[in-house]
Ligand SMILES: Nc1ncnc2c1ncn2[C@@H]1O[C@H](COP(=O)(O)OP(=O)(O)OP(=O)(O)O)[C@@H](O)[C@H]1O
């Protein structure tokens with residue numbers, strides 16, 4: 001393939017773009033890279049490549065959609081910065097890439113812990129998990145909420161309006177018990193408002209049997225089923241199991257009339 005054809009192919013297909021940067025996506029990662037759905041929810045195991053995949057997606061958007069804004073949220077600024085660091089690593093590979101859309105002398109306009117601004121005007125910004133101080137952003141082409149099961153309802157409420165019309169909202173996480181919006185959207189919501197993806201440890205090429213066995217032997221069964229098998233279980237900090245709480249409610253008893 002000629003350099004021009006290669007660049008065009010990478011522009012049209014984020015999977016080829018990622019491959020050009022040395023990242024050969026697994027099937028579930030291809031689906032995430034290619035999806036155009038407006039709302040995407042990913043339940044996936046630890047260390048399967050959730051953050052790397054969305055980092056590449058953000059870089060693809062920033063590179064080929066001049067002036068676009070990608071926002072990265074997670075419960076802590078440090079985690080958001082970490083995801084931005086992955087973007088930056090791939091960006092460096094991009095500038096040295098044969099069919100690159102970025103010239104060799106093309107240095108980013110801004111390149112710090114929490115922001116990467118390209119010469120085409122696109123910005124990728126990493127943000128903290130507290131809703132105060134993040135309200136100044138709007139019209140994001142791509143909004144990422146990483147480690148979403150641990151994010152607060154307040155954060156969700158603050159970020160939802162920041163997604164541009166026609167933009168994409170992607171949230172990803174391991175489960176963290178039967179609580180919070182991530183659990184509700186992943187397990188209880190019956191609508192098709194969210195495109196749902198799920199990758200357990202058994203479906204990931206990063207986790208061959210020997211590696212699974214090593215980790216399985218060193219952690220408790222709750223952590224294993226939650227973090228690796230993607231089960232939304234009752235958390236150890238819950239005094240009563242969700243099942244017990246559900247059983248305590250009955251429609252057979254009428255509420256007391258207080259005179
Ligand atoms: N398709 C792939 N090819 C090569 N390496 C990959 C691929 N997918 C993921 N990795 C590698 O797997 C490791 C974990 O990736 P990443 O941090 O993105 O996973 P994660 O699911 O976000 O992890 P965590 O649960 O810790 O947040 C990284 O070293 C990343 O480079």
Ligand SMILES: [Mg+2]
Pocket residue numbers: 050051052146
């Ligand atoms: Mg991650």
